[in-house]
Amino acid sequence: DAMVIQNPRYQVTQFGKPVTLSCSQTLNHNVMYWYQQKSSQAPKLLFHYYDKDFNNEADTPDNFQSRRPNTSFCFLDIRSPGLGDAAMYLCATSRDGGTAEAFFGQGTRLTVV
Amino acid sequence: SQQGEEDPQALSIQEGENATMNCSYKTSINNLQWYRQNSGRGLVHLILIRSNEREKHSGRLRVTLDTSKKSSSLLITASRAADTASYFCATVYYNQGGKLIFGQGTELSVKP
Numbered sequence: 347d348a349m350v351i352q353n354p355r356y357q358v359t360q361f362g363k364p365v366t367l368s369c370s371q372t373l374n375h376n377v378m379y380w381y382q383q384k385s386s387q388a389p390k391l392l393f394h395y396y397d398k399d400f401n402n403e404a405d406t407p408d409n410f411q412s413r414r415p416n417t418s419f420c421f422l423d424i425r426s427p428g429l430g431d432a433a434m435y436l437c438a439t440s441r442d443g444g445t446a447e448a449f450f451g452q453g454t455r456l457t458v459v
Numbered sequence: 460s461q462q463g464e465e466d467p468q469a470l471s472i473q474e475g476e477n478a479t480m481n482c483s484y485k486t487s488i489n490n491l492q493w494y495r496q497n498s499g500r501g502l503v504h505l506i507l508i509r510s511n512e513r514e515k516h517s518g519r520l521r522v523t524l525d526t527s528k529k530s531s532s533l534l535i536t537a538s539r540a541a542d543t544a545s546y547f548c549a550t551v552y553y554n555q556g557g558k559l560i561f562g563q564g565t566e567l568s569v570k571p
Binding site: 377379381386387388389390391394396399401434436438440443444445446447448449450451452453455 | 489490492494499500501502503504507509547549551555556557558559560561562563564566
């Protein structure tokens, strides 16, 4: 049974057209993460939530925003996607403030045309 | 950047051989985790080792942690072609709200 679900699996968007990626979890974990992963690179943390507390990485572009309306759902909004934003976006969750393993979704592959 | 370093970046071995990957990090950690990623797929958790632990085992996997050197190693014994994947270490630092930072990864190729 999938525990961290990302939708859609593949997303094609136009240059400059806002796009939203979604993530849901059935684990009731208090921490949720969003990562960007480009080909042959490590996942790069964009931001994470510890409960309702939002933690933005210093080098995350302003073009990237996030919402966590409740424990189960988290969204990644890209306000004006550029060609450089094409990547795999990974959502993950963890309980107990990161002191336990993280569970990852299958990712959303974003293409910008 | 808090991102750790891994070496080697790529490793190619024959089935049956052991594979060792190393990871270094920068500041005090709560725990260190190892993940595997098959091409184009999500990450799968392998082992978590806490800062007060020195060694953990899971099947053919052995992880060590040396906090004095700020380093960890992952050993895969008797490797199989199915072990071919990218392997990442990731660290959770103290007092950073559960932030999980990945190292650069090692691409392992196991040839039949």
